[in-house]
Amino acid sequence: MTKSVPHDGIRPDDRPIAVIGGGFSGTLLAIHLARRGSRVVIVERDPQALGHGLAYGTCGPQHLLNVRAGNMSAFADDPGHFLRWLGVDEADAANRFATRATYGTYLSSLLATARATMPDRIAVAIAVARDIAPAPGGTLDVQLDDGTILNARAVVLAQGNLPPQRHRALDGLAGSDVVPDPWAPGALDAVSPDARVLLVGTGLTAVDVIQTLQARGHKGPIMALSRRGLMPRAHAASGPSVTPQPMPTARGSDLLRAIRARATQVGWRHAIDELRPHTQALWQAHDGAAQARFLRHARPWWDVHRHRMAPALATRIESLRARGDLTVVAGDLRRVERAADGTLDVDWRRRGTNGSVRTAVDAVVVCTGPGGDPSRSRDPLLQTLLGKGLARPCPMNLGLDVDAHWTLRDAGGQAALPIHAMGALSKGLNWEMVAVPDIRLQAQRLAEHLCRTQGAVPA
Numbered sequence: 001m002t003k004s005v006p007h008d009g010i011r012p013d014d015r016p017i018a019v020i021g022g023g024f025s026g027t028l029l030a031i032h033l034a035r036r037g038s039r040v041v042i043v044e045r046d047p048q049a050l051g052h053g054l055a056y057g058t059c060g061p062q063h064l065l066n067v068r069a070g071n072m073s074a075f076a077d078d079p080g081h082f083l084r085w086l087g088v089d090e091a092d093a094a095n096r097f098a099t100r101a102t103y104g105t106y107l108s109s110l111l112a113t114a115r116a117t118m119p120d121r122i123a124v125a126i127a128v129a130r131d132i133a134p135a136p137g138g139t140l141d142v143q144l145d146d147g148t149i150l151n152a153r154a155v156v157l158a159q160g161n162l163p164p165q166r167h168r169a170l171d172g173l174a175g176s177d178v179v180p181d182p183w184a185p186g187a188l189d190a191v192s193p194d195a196r197v198l199l200v201g202t203g204l205t206a207v208d209v210i211q212t213l214q215a216r217g218h219k220g221p222i223m224a225l226s227r228r229g230l231m232p233r234a235h236a237a238s239g240p241s242v243t244p245q246p247m248p249t250a251r252g253s254d255l256l257r258a259i260r261a262r263a264t265q266v267g268w269r270h271a272i273d274e275l276r277p278h279t280q281a282l283w284q285a286h287d288g289a290a291q292a293r294f295l296r297h298a299r300p301w302w303d304v305h306r307h308r309m310a311p312a313l314a315t316r317i318e319s320l321r322a323r324g325d326l327t328v329v330a331g332d333l334r335r336v337e338r339a340a341d342g343t344l345d346v347d348w349r350r351r352g353t354n355g356s357v358r359t360a361v362d363a364v365v366v367c368t369g370p371g372g373d374p375s376r377s378r379d380p381l382l383q384t385l386l387g388k389g390l391a392r393p394c395p396m397n398l399g400l401d402v403d404a405h406w407t408l409r410d411a412g413g414q415a416a417l418p419i420h421a422m423g424a425l426s427k428g429l430n431w432e433m434v435a436v437p438d439i440r441l442q443a444q445r446l447a448e449h450l451c452r453t454q455g456a457v458p459a
């Protein structure tokens with residue numbers, strides 16, 4: 001027999017929609033659903049993360065958003081919302097980069113307001129969701145780790161990025177000086193200020209870790225290593241004013257050539273920003289083989305041009321490099337072993353050479369960014385869903401396989417149950433589904449779909 005979650009404001013006979021994860025995705029989806037008359041239970045394992053999630057939680061004042069304030073409204077149909085909340089409306093402020101902590105406060109205040117004004121529609125369960133099983137009447141039972149079973153008429157997985165995949169060069173290594181996931185709470189606490197640090201990866205995650213170390217007074221040398229040694233490019237000092245362009249007709253390598261040619265006319269930032277409204281459709285216009293080629297060959301270049309740093313941050317990184325405090329190298333990490341004196345011996349090969357380089361460090365931090373293969377995640381819910389065949393990884397290993405409404409496809413390829421995925425877990429369908437401008441639209445569209453198909457009262 002199932003028992004209802006004993007949440008204030010949720011009548012036992014009213015089956016809510018269960019949203020697993022209370023970060024940006026889960027929070028926005030819950031608000032959209034509640035506004036449309038649906039009852040929602042947000043299941044969040046970490047009370048500190050509720051209402052802002054991983055990216056906008058405990059970060060210092062040095063951590064800036066990597067998207068201009070003018071494009072960070074939580075609502076796609078109200079682009080000025082964040083600016084009004086900040087209390088600014090002039091173009092200069094829209095051009096600036098707010099701190100991530102400020103953005104976290106914004107999101108938390110949205111959730112608090114929604115819960116206060118719609119107390120019968122949004123409830124919260126602080127628990128880990130472990131399993132989902134079909135239940136009578138086409139409903140779903142969500143099993144929480146406190147033993148509660150939440151009966152829901154649909155479930156949405158809004159669980160954010162998968163943790164980084166372990167680098168095989170670190171196999172067999174243990175200890176607090178080897179950090180496999182820099183996002184884990186307290187992950188960098190054991191890195192002493194004088195430590196010689198190797199960052200495995202040179203993207204936005206590495207930039208973030210560098211900032212965190214600097215804010216803690218780090219003095220030791222930092223070496224960042226990736227295959228191509230590419231770091232994210234900087235945003236321009238002032239914002240783009242991009243005139244909407246039609247979707248390019250070229251595909252595959254012809255498309256890349258067309259983007260390069262366009263960049264020579266209007267500048268690379270402009271050429272990339274023009275593509276922004278079309279990137280999801282362009283991804284879907286390519287077959288699996290072409291998508292795989294893009295991921296293999298063009299992705300590192302795309303990532304550094306598309307996901308940029310705030311100009312102030314880029315200046316800080318440049319001065320660290322100029323002082324020699326930060327070295328960025330292109331090469332392959334082969335092996336890290338513990339030396340007799342307890343330090344870490346890094347064996348790597350510089351790109352374009354055959355020889356091996358050995359570098360002694362005191363700590364290694366894996367900054368390769370979010371993982372993509374859900375079957376390698378240790379999340380109990382994903383493990384169970386994959387194990388029972390209710391979900392399967394997407395063919396590109398960019399999260400879960402979903403249909404056009406982000407409904408999970410089971411092991412046989414059927415989208416049979418009302419279980420959906422959003423945010424990074426649904427990246428395989430849309431490619432660009434990681435940043436606020438994409439997820440806010442997904443939250444709105446998914447809420448509309450759920451209310452249409454799951455019988456919620458229209459707003």
Ligand SMILES: Cc1cc2nc3c(=O)[nH]c(=O)nc-3n(C[C@H](O)[C@H](O)[C@H](O)COP(=O)(O)OP(=O)(O)OC[C@H]3O[C@@H](n4cnc5c(N)ncnc54)[C@H](O)[C@@H]3O)c2cc1C
Binds near residue numbers: 020052056437439
């Ligand atoms: C450091 C960093 C900086 C970023 N900066 C920007 C930026 O400036 N601009 C931008 O547009 N985007 C940025 N992003 C992208 C960011 O990922 C999205 O903007 C957005 O925050 C994603 O939110 P989410 O809710 O999907 O995931 P998350 O914020 O990760 O939230 C997922 C939540 O699900 C919970 N959860 C997971 N599994 C379970 C379970 N089984 N049971 C219960 N709860 C569970 C987790 O505890 C977590 O709170 C950044 C990302 C990172 C990592």
